[in-house]
Amino acid sequence: MRHRTRTDAGQAFPIYVVMVAGLLFLAFVFFAVGKAAALRNGAQGAADAAALAAAQETRKQFEGPFLASLPGKMLDPFLRAHPVLGCPAAYGLASANxxxxxxCRPIPGGLRDRIRVEVKGRDPVDSPVVPDTENTFAETKATAVIEFRCPDWESVDFNDDGVQDMYFFTCRGGEMLEIEPSNPKPWSKVSKILYDVHLVDK
Incomplete structure (x- = not known):
């Protein structure tokens, strides 16, 4: 009787080894999947930050051309064809993340410009059980929009000299903004009323 018990135990031991090895393998696989997901989330955060930085920098750079377009009634041409120049700002934000x-690609669109940023994570998945993961990096993208919020506007020439002395903007939500080209308000405040910057899905 004791001999049969030892035999049964001897036969069961390899099964236990296989089961433990299988469980360890699954644990490593789940760890690799979790790490890949975490790296992708980190890369997505970097892409989002980079795209927003590029859009915000572009909004800053609108100041000179925008204000120059006001006196000669050139606002409409400016809104249809202003440059998107903020991509350099994306690099620092991505690196910090x-x-x-x-x-980084600007997609001009008149009143609604887009900046699409693609990033690659610096850390590989590098799983010991999944082949080629030492060269697998998280890659993702994000798109930010610079959207003109005040499409309803009018100008007034008080002196009838052909030069517009005041511009009145009606923005989304009923917000009003006045700009006097000869004495404009600080762009850091005006730009956030005129232009909305946010992320979009596409």
Whole structure:
């Protein structure tokens, strides 16, 4: 009787080894999947921050061309064809968030400009049980929009000299804004009323 018990135990031991090895393998796989998901989330955060930084920098750079377009009634042409120049700002934000920008592309669109940023994480998944993961990095993208909030506007020439002395903007939500080209308000305040910057899905 004791001999049969030892035999049964001997036969069961390899099964236990296989089961433990299988469980360890699954644990490593789940760890790799979790790490990949965490790296992707980190890369997505870097992409979001980079895209927003590029859009905000572009909004800052609108100041000179925007104000120059006011006196001669050139506002409409400016809104239809202003440049999107904020991509350099994306690189620093991506790097600070553990990623690098692989591509930054402005997509001009008149009253609604887009900046699309693609990033690649700096840390590989590097799983010991999943092949080629030492060269697998999280890659993702984000798109930010610079949207003109005040499409309803009019200008007034008080002196009838052909030069517009005041511009009145009606913005979304009923917010009003007046700009006097000869004495404009600080752009840091005006730009946030005129232009909304936010992320979009596409």
């Amino acid at each position: 553990g990623a690098r920008v692989t591509h």
